[in-house]
Amino acid sequence: MTPFTERVIGIIRSIPEGKVMTYGQIARLAGSPRGARQVVRILHAMGSKYKLPWHRVVNAKGEIAIADDEGAELQSFLLQAEGVRVSADRLVSLEQYQAAMEENA
DNA sequence: ATTTTGACTATGT
DNA sequence: AACATAGCCAAAA
Numbered sequence: 001m002t003p004f005t006e007r008v009i010g011i012i013r014s015i016p017e018g019k020v021m022t023y024g025q026i027a028r029l030a031g032s033p034r035g036a037r038q039v040v041r042i043l044h045a046m047g048s049k050y051k052l053p054w055h056r057v058v059n060a061k062g063e064i065a066i067a068d069d070e071g072a073e074l075q076s077f078l079l080q081a082e083g084v085r086v087s088a089d090r091l092v093s094l095e096q097y098q099a100a101m102e103e104n105a
Numbered sequence: 106a107t108t109t110t111g112a113c114t115a116t117g118t
Numbered sequence: 119a120a121c122a123t124a125g126c127c128a129a130a131a
Contacts, residue, residue, distance in 0.1 A: 039113085
């Protein structure tokens, strides 16, 4: 377990309900400005084990980044269940993750 | 050791 | 706004 991984986990765990963050933001906060893809891997590998709110992580455009349609639908459902507006093309309102970033900065 | 592969991003058309 | 390109970087093949 690298320090970077630990920081990523901590950051994701700190995302408040109803807010979302992007892979890039998380990577930057964890000290690796170009590490967005590593965040993806960490999330995929450790997500269930550490009970992280994986569904609160979206890409830079504010959209659900899951390739698999079924998984994307689940994420969309989970987000909407906590009050995040998600459009039919799985776009998340941008205000929500900007707020999350300030709280963690 | 080298290549491929992404739940990515920034930049330029 | 949609598409292409080029960086990116660790894990898997």
